[in-house]
Amino acid sequence: MILVAGSANLDFVVRAPHIPSPGETVLGDDFKTYPGGKGANQAVACARAGGAKTHLLAALGADAFAAPIEASLADAGVVLHVVRAAEQATGTAFICVSAQGENAITVAPGANQSLAPAHLPALAGFSHLLLQLETPLETVAAYARAAQSQGLTVVLNAAPAQHLSAELLADVDILIVNQGELAALADGCASQDEQISRIAVPCLIVTLGQEGCVARSGQHRFVQAAFPVKVLDTTGAGDTFCGTLVAALSQGETMPDALRRASAAAALACTSLGAQSSIPTAQAVAAMLAQGKKTT
């Protein structure tokens, strides 16, 4: 079983010709809401990938924004451990998506901030814990410590970017970052290679958008090209990568195979709108893999 612990948001999304600069107003299309949040998105991606049962620990408000998130998680087959933060609003994210499919996201964390160390369920039966950084850092660190001490594989998607202590990194088995997050963690390193070598975790994966991804795992280095698709909306693509990767590893796939599956799923997630709504089924990913690129 896989435990994902992290954020759940309702995403308020508008598409516009471009993402506005500071002080600029742009006219967009109709606005829509979608279930999102990095933790919930990653749990849905794990569950859709199939294999191990996926549980999500998340905090939600006692308001109308929680219901579509809970419905989306239930629809994907995720077992939800909900912390009901009656005094706070469910987390929300305000997202502008450009004509090129790029996004700018502002999160109002709300209830996500009430996720506390004491909320961690018993870890017996779980093989992997998947974490992100949209909930309090001390909670993330406490969960990583507990899981590491009980022999789970701890996977941290260090998004959004922030500085991480050596103590937290010591409890992480697999760290997943994009280029901006990598630079924030390895501040002062000249090259990407130097940044990748510097961060002290057993396995580091760097997602590179349309350039694919690279990984350092023990003594091995892997490069996976991106699967070419017509990009509509990149929201949730990174989360799809993380959730699919952990699901694949939990099923015993090798790192190159897991990177390939995660890359195919992330590419497909860019071809439709929204976060959880765009995460592909295992069947769609299998079809993509049948025609896709190999890891080198």
Ligand code: RIB
């Ligand atoms: O990674 C995409 C997610 O970031 C969105 O769903 C939004 O809720 C923010 O958490």
